[in-house]
Amino acid sequence: MAAIVGGLVSHVYNLVLSPFVTGPLLAAVTYRPNESQNLLSTYAGGFPGLGALDLKLAITALRLLFGVGLLRFINQNLNVRAANAWRTGPSKGWNWSEEIAVVTGGASGIGKDLARNLAGRGTKVVVLDIQDMPKELHDNPLISHYHCDLMSKDSIGAAAAAVRKDVGHPTILVNNAGVSQAKPILDQSEPYLRAVFGVNNIAHWLCVQQFMPHMIEKNKGHIVTVASIGSFVSLSSGVAYAATKAAALAFHEGLGVELKHIYRADNVLTTVVHPFFVDTPLIAEISNGLTDSGLTLLASNVVADAISERIWSKRGGQVTVPNSRALLSGVRAWPGWLQEVLRDIIGSGTRKAGEGRTWTIPEW
Structure with missing residues (x-):
């Protein structure tokens, strides 16, 4: 309702x-x-x-x-x-039945729904994920799965080489995979911090380094970075996640500038997506608390649909899901006191979402 x-x-x-x-x-x-x-x-x-x-x-x-x-x-x-090199119309040269899309983290959540959407337009979809392919995607001849540990440069390199050999050079890359834990700063271990920054940030660089050179050569492609509303507002008990999403936004912005001015490939599109809280396994441990706090969680297919529509529009840019939350992109320009009020509201909500859980404070 x-x-x-x-x-x-x-x-x-x-x-x-x-x-x-x-x-x-x-x-x-x-x-x-x-x-x-x-x-x-x-x-x-x-x-x-x-x-x-x-x-x-x-x-x-x-x-x-x-x-x-x-x-x-x-x-x-x-x-x-x-966001599209000042073009008046959409990018040209796209034929969805001839395109190849790589979706990281495509075995579940947003990535799984996105893979299904893109394949529905006749596009070949390659899922890179450490998880196995879900049953509902097994029978789709347009979707293939390559086991890939996105924390490993060697694993990404091997998977990318196999994709180029077996399927071809991708024209669409969706850096979607993400990890998160709802824990306060003192309770976040070093292995977790390395994992969250590895998957949510460093993997973006490694995947782009594998697949973007051919896009530059042909001056055609679309690189989608899935960030978060957390790109603009740090989340209590999710500071590491928010930090990686702020970094993802900076990655997207810098990538677009480099494509235009360093690589002279302004027909390689870039898009960044900022979803609100999405009902996926990523936040399963706090989802009940979030809904009890009055927040409405997005279904993963809603975000996947927004990404799909942006890809099919043949335009890059910034997408906020739902669009009604787009005003949050200007939070950094708000007066300091108003930013603090917003952080207090979010912090109170995430505290309620974590009620009943036990936090530990390490001793040094």
Whole structure:
């Protein structure tokens, strides 16, 4: 129910701020005032106080909405163009039945749903994962699985060489795999820290080093980095995870700059994705606590659908899931006190999610 209400609110919000809706309405009440007043009286007359609304008030409100909506529309279009080497249209040369996509961590969660989506368009999909292939993907001839330890440079190198030999050179790379534990800083061991940074960050470099050279050579490709809302707001009892996601965002930004200015391959697209809390095995140990705290968890297929749509749009950029959380990307520009209020709210929620668990403080 919460998801339905949230979707409805989002649609209404987008409708109210669409200059293609408010513009014609503003023109109507400005240049056809008598007809507009009659319509307003007819349709609003059944609501006490609305039937006698002054057109001046309506015009003022519509001017405000039109102005804000127009600025929003221009800003969104500039964002899209800036993220795509200022092209006016989508990248060219894509044929989904001829593409090859590598999805790390594709044996479960978001990656599994994404693999299914891409294969549904006829794309060959290669799953790199230390986990076995799930049964529901076994029978799909377009999906292959290569056992790969993303913490190991040698394992990634061997898997990449096998992919190039058996399937071909990938044109899409989705760095999706991630690990996390809900523990406070003093309870996070060194092996875990090395694992979370290894899988969530270093593997991005290693996979790009394996697959991007051919994309640069052909000046065609799409590299997707799955980050998190934690890229912008550090998470209590998940500081290591949030730190890796902030690093993932920096990786995405730097990658795009290098592709344009160092490798001169501006048709290799880059996208970064920031999901809110997703109901996957990654947060299974705290999912009940999060929902009890009032948070609505995203289904993994919702995030996979958003990634798929971005790939199929043939455009790069930044994607926040759900889009209603996009304002969080500007947290770092908020006043310090307001940032602290937000961190306190999140910290209180994650504390409640971890209630009943035992934390240890190491002795040195």
